Amino acid sequence: MRQRWIGVLVFWAAVLALLWADWHGSTPHDRFAEPPPLALGHGPAADAGHCSLAPSSR
Amino acid sequence: MAGALTSTAAPAASRRGVACTALGTGAVLAFAAITWLVGWRQGLLWLIGLGYGVLLSAAAFGFTTGWRVWITRRDPKGLWAQFVGIAVAMLLSVPLLAAHPELDAADGPLSLSLVVGAFVFGAAMQVADGCGSGTLYKAGLGHPVSLAVLPAFVFGSFVGAAQLPAWLSLGAWPPLNLVQALGAGWTLAAQLTALAVLAALLWRWRGTAPSRWSGAAVWVAAVGLGLLAAANLAVAGQPWGIVYGLGLWGAKIAQALGVDLQHNAFWGQPVQQAQLHASVLADNTSVTDLGLLLGALIAASAKGKACPTVRLPRRQWLAAIVAGLLLGYSSRLAFGCNVGAYFSGIATGSVHGWVWFGCAFAGSLLGVRLRHRLGMAD
Numbered sequence: 001m002r003q004r005w006i007g008v009l010v011f012w013a014a015v016l017a018l019l020w021a022d023w024h025g026s027t028p029h030d031r032f033a034e035p036p037p038l039a040l041g042h043g044p045a046a047d048a049g050h051c052s053l054a055p056s057s058r
Numbered sequence: 059m060a061g062a063l064t065s066t067a068a069p070a071a072s073r074r075g076v077a078c079t080a081l082g083t084g085a086v087l088a089f090a091a092i093t094w095l096v097g098w099r100q101g102l103l104w105l106i107g108l109g110y111g112v113l114l115s116a117a118a119f120g121f122t123t124g125w126r127v128w129i130t131r132r133d134p135k136g137l138w139a140q141f142v143g144i145a146v147a148m149l150l151s152v153p154l155l156a157a158h159p160e161l162d163a164a165d166g167p168l169s170l171s172l173v174v175g176a177f178v179f180g181a182a183m184q185v186a187d188g189c190g191s192g193t194l195y196k197a198g199l200g201h202p203v204s205l206a207v208l209p210a211f212v213f214g215s216f217v218g219a220a221q222l223p224a225w226l227s228l229g230a231w232p233p234l235n236l237v238q239a240l241g242a243g244w245t246l247a248a249q250l251t252a253l254a255v256l257a258a259l260l261w262r263w264r265g266t267a268p269s270r271w272s273g274a275a276v277w278v279a280a281v282g283l284g285l286l287a288a289a290n291l292a293v294a295g296q297p298w299g300i301v302y303g304l305g306l307w308g309a310k311i312a313q314a315l316g317v318d319l320q321h322n323a324f325w326g327q328p329v330q331q332a333q334l335h336a337s338v339l340a341d342n343t344s345v346t347d348l349g350l351l352l353g354a355l356i357a358a359s360a361k362g363k364a365c366p367t368v369r370l371p372r373r374q375w376l377a378a379i380v381a382g383l384l385l386g387y388s389s390r391l392a393f394g395c396n397v398g399a400y401f402s403g404i405a406t407g408s409v410h411g412w413v414w415f416g417c418a419f420a421g422s423l424l425g426v427r428l429r430h431r432l433g434m435a436d
Contacts, residue, residue, distance in 0.1 A: 004365035008200030008355065015351070019338070022310060023095075026337040034097030039295025043160035045099075048342055049306065049333055051299040051389065051398030052166040052408065054233070055223050055324050 070362065077359040085352055096339045102293045103342055107349020108356070109286045110298070114195040115354035116361065117279035121189045121396040123270065125180075125422045126429075130436050132265030134257075139271070139280040140401070141253045146284025147298075147405035148249060151291050155406060156242035163237065163406035164297040166393025168413060169230030171222065175391030176399070176414040178384055180421025183396070184429050186381035190300035190395030191350070193385065198351035199358035200365035206375065207382035214386020215301050216308025223323035225391050236407040245407045252412075287405060294342040297402035300350075301389040303343035308386075309334055377432050392418075 036042045085108055093101030113119060124136020155161055166172060183189040186207050188196055193211055196204035236245040290298045309325050313334055319325035325334065338344040358364040370378075389395040392414055394403060400418065403411020429436075 004367060005200070007202055007205055008365050011197070011200070011205055015348070018307075018311075019348075021314075023337050023339065025314065027335045029096055029337055029340060031095065031097070035099055037098035037102060038293055039099070039161065040154070040158060040292040041160070042295075044162055044295025045340075045342070048162075048294065048296055049302045049330070050162070050164065050296045050343065051302040051394035052164040052233075052297075052403060052410065053302075054167050054226065054230075054393070055327060 074359060074362050077364070078356060081352065081356045081359055085349075085356065088352070092339055092345065096337070099293060100339060100342075100345050103290070103345045104349045106286050106290050106293065107346035108353035109349075110191070110283065110346065111195055111198055111350040111353020111355070112357040113279040113282045113286070113353075114191055114350070115199055115357035117275040118271070119276060119279040119283070120192050121400070122183045122187060122192050122422075125419060126184055126426055126436060127270050128260065129423060129426050131267050131270075132263055133267065133269050134260035134264050135269040135271050135276065137260055138257055139276045141257055142277065143280040143283045143287075144401055144405050145250060145253055146281050147287035147401065148246065148284075148407075150285070150288035151297065151406050152237055152242050152245050154288070154291060155237045160295065161291060162296045163235050163408055164299070164394060164398055164402040164411065165233035165235050165406075165408045166399060166403065166410035166414075167226065167230045167233050168410055169226055169393075170228045171225035171230070171391040172393060172410055172413055173417050174225075175218075175388040175393075176417035177421035178388035179392055179395060180418030180423075181425035181428065182381040182384040182388060182421075183418075184422050184425025185432065185434070186378050186385055187429075187434070189385070189397075190304075190389060191397050193382070194300060194347060194350050195354035198354035199363065200355065202366075202368045203370065203375070203378050207378050207385070210379045210382030211301075211386040212304045212308040212311075214308075214383040214388075215305030215390055216312060216386070218387035218390030219302075219305040219309070219324045220319075220322050221324075222390055234409040236409065238407075249404065249407070283401075284405075287402065290346065291406070294346075296342065297398070297406050298346065299343045299394060299398035299402060300347060301343075301386065301395050301398060303338070303341060303347040304386060305390055306333055306341055306344060307338060310338065371433070374432055374434055377434075 089101055089104050092104050127133040128137050193204050193207050197208040287298045399411055399414035
């Protein structure tokens, strides 16, 4: 049972480590320039990416 | 005997309770952290992602399996559930898109890359036994094969996006959206009729074996996924997607390893460069993907189905990882996977979603044969 959980624990440790490294290596986020909670009525973030977007769509 | 069963079942239930409490607490703390660090929009998307993961995992809602059991056993329930989910999302999303032009549909170009990518994706998802959402949710709950497939999927998505402009130069028409072309009413009428006709054909050609899914869980999951997909559109301004986030993770890892992406035709674009320099927590698709991973683990832990034991020969492991690479690469050529193109594309009126469905299903016919040749079980 314990052995079965090792894989998922290693996976989540890697995910958290990558998120930590990414947060500290990225451009600092301006917490107070956040978009409104809903895009409805305001639109998506200017740099929002989606799988269906062609390279020159935005 | 009954006493022995009770004495082993009680500690197992207790362990499941502890695991669920710990994971649930982690999910709430992550919501608080994302909302505090990035904003309410990303916090809400995290919750939506958790919901996706819980529903997919709890009901074993699989796009890949749904298609495969139809191909092999004429079991229509999985495909019907997918149509219900798409229909619920469509009934809410199409009027929203018609009334709110600031919202984006999942509009992909009609390109040669779409046809090739969707066909290859359909074949590869049968060999990897997971599509975009399936690989993510099964990796989240600790399925060893999906844990091995996911890194390959991430790398393939990164490379596929990097080479997408070259593929588009082979031939492409602009996206065609039915909401813009016909209006909300006609789009709903045409697409719901098409889904109903397909569902009736599945009924006509159904097999006699009992369905893989019993009970109401798969229907609850289908309706829930449709509602969450509409919420995704309202919160993010764009439909539910999976693979853009995975490609972005691959590009960030490549960039951290010193790969210069500034001159790449896709990743070098100003909008992609902005994404590459921001945290993944600021990316809509990444946040829902991460929530989906944890939601799947929570639901599987509650049912005692987390971290399943899988024994496969080396050849099948290798085939699954190669299929993962192809899944990632082809999903970027096809402007989405089963979620971004099929589910969200059709639900938001994009014609590329229907083209994707036809080509990927044709690919799955080949993929199921490949699966049998590799000795993989249905």
